Amino acid sequence: MRSAIAYMPQIPQLAETKVLRPAEVALALNLISRMDFLRLKAIARLHARGLPPDVGWDDLLQEAFTRAIVGSRRKPQGVPMVAFLAGIMRSLRSEHWRRTRGGPGFRETLRIDHQRDLSRAAELHDPGSDLEQALLAREQIEAIEELFADDPVALAILAGLAEGRSAAQIRAAMKITKIDYDSARKRMRRTLLREGLTCGLN
Amino acid sequence: MRTKLTPATSTAALGRMLDQLDRELIEASDEDILEAARDLGMNPLMKGSAAFIGLRVPAMAQFADFFDSDALRSVLSMRSAQQSLAPEAERQRKARRLKSEKSIERKDSADK
Numbered sequence: 001m002r003s004a005i006a007y008m009p010q011i012p013q014l015a016e017t018k019v020l021r022p023a024e025v026a027l028a029l030n031l032i033s034r035m036d037f038l039r040l041k042a043i044a045r046l047h048a049r050g051l052p053p054d055v056g057w058d059d060l061l062q063e064a065f066t067r068a069i070v071g072s073r074r075k076p077q078g079v080p081m082v083a084f085l086a087g088i089m090r091s092l093r094s095e096h097w098r099r100t101r102g103g104p105g106f107r108e109t110l111r112i113d114h115q116r117d118l119s120r121a122a123e124l125h126d127p128g129s130d131l132e133q134a135l136l137a138r139e140q141i142e143a144i145e146e147l148f149a150d151d152p153v154a155l156a157i158l159a160g161l162a163e164g165r166s167a168a169q170i171r172a173a174m175k176i177t178k179i180d181y182d183s184a185r186k187r188m189r190r191t192l193l194r195e196g197l198t199c200g201l202n
Numbered sequence: 203m204r205t206k207l208t209p210a211t212s213t214a215a216l217g218r219m220l221d222q223l224d225r226e227l228i229e230a231s232d233e234d235i236l237e238a239a240r241d242l243g244m245n246p247l248m249k250g251s252a253a254f255i256g257l258r259v260p261a262m263a264q265f266a267d268f269f270d271s272d273a274l275r276s277v278l279s280m281r282s283a284q285q286s287l288a289p290e291a292e293r294q295r296k297a298r299r300l301k302s303e304k305s306i307e308r309k310d311s312a313d314k
Contacts, residue, residue, distance in 0.1 A: 023257065034246070034254075035232045035235055035246070037254070037257060038235050038239075038246055038253055038254070039227060039228070039230060039235060041254075041256065041257055042227050042230075043224050043227045043228065046220055046223055046224055046227065047220060047224065049216070049220065050213075050216055050220075057256075058256060058257075061257075080228075082228055083228050086224050086227075086228050089224075090220075090221060090224065093217075093220070094217070097213065097217075133213050134211055134212045134213055135212075137211075137212040137213040137215070137216040138212040140216055141212060141215060141216050141219065144219065144223075158219060161218060161219050161222040161223070162215035162216070162218055162219045163215070163218075164218050185226060188223070188226060189226040189227065189229075189230055189234060190234065190237065190238050190241070192223060192226060192227055193227065193230060193234060193235055193238035193239075194238045194241055194242060196227070197235075197238060197239055197242060197244065197253050198242060
């Protein structure tokens with residue numbers, strides 16, 4: 001009679017003194033490369049703009065990793081890991097903004113719940129928080145514009161992006177060629193990367 | 203006529219701006235990152251590069267950073283023992299195969 005012995009891979013015990021952070025787990029599992037880490041650092045830094053002061057870019061990044069690893073957010077097939085994590089950070093940012101503005105609806109809402117006594121409870125929205133949020137956002141827009149202060153084409157592109165215009169619409173409005181537009185976007189990318197990499201140093 | 207109404211608040215404008223700019227970073231190649239780092243006098247390929255400052259990860263993560271060193275050592279020694287046994291097991295398996303082939307040949311010739 002033939003018998004086969006299969007050696008099962010044995011996973012060593014986790015060091016008791018070491019607590020893994022979600023980002024470390026992602027790195028250990030080869031979910032992302034070290035270059036991706038830098039890419040994600042720049043993206044997290046970008047999305048942390050306009051967030052409440054108690055929420056840092058690193059919190060945003062770790063939370064994105066946590067949601068990906070725990071599985072509360074599922075990565076669709078074919079979507080690169082960095083794009084997926086960036087998407088999580090984007091929605092985390094929106095979540096924080098909504099919370100700052102006072103609740104999920106952020107407009108004055110009346111809860112309709114016939115099962116509870118709280119059916120008449122009104123969730124009132126603080127109009128002052130909107131104003132504060134708008135001021136914060138304005139400040140951040142100015143900070144981003146400051147990054148491109150010496151590049152008028154980049155500034156015009158930024159203005160177009162803020163208005164929700166497409167690349168073709170921006171090019172038409174600015175009367176620039178696709179090559180000029182693309183090289184301006186490349187300069188912008190480089191500036192954003194530089195900004196992303198320096199954070200933590202200042 | 204415009205078909206879409208867009209809120210003109212600065213919050214919405216910032217949101218749109220960030221959503222577009224993050225795409226730039228997602229699409230940035232490794233070479234773009236290295237060039238940006240070079241502009242700042244950094245070398246992300248170097249161990250302990252300043253580019254990783256602020257990121258809560260070890261400069262060069264290794265298996266031993268995450269797992270208990272004693273446990274790791276015992277697993278590695280077990281693995282090496284298995285590997286040293288593997289050629290011997292393979293030799294025995296080959297010998298068994300040869301033996302069975304020979305017996306089949308002998309049986310065939312006896313039939314004839």
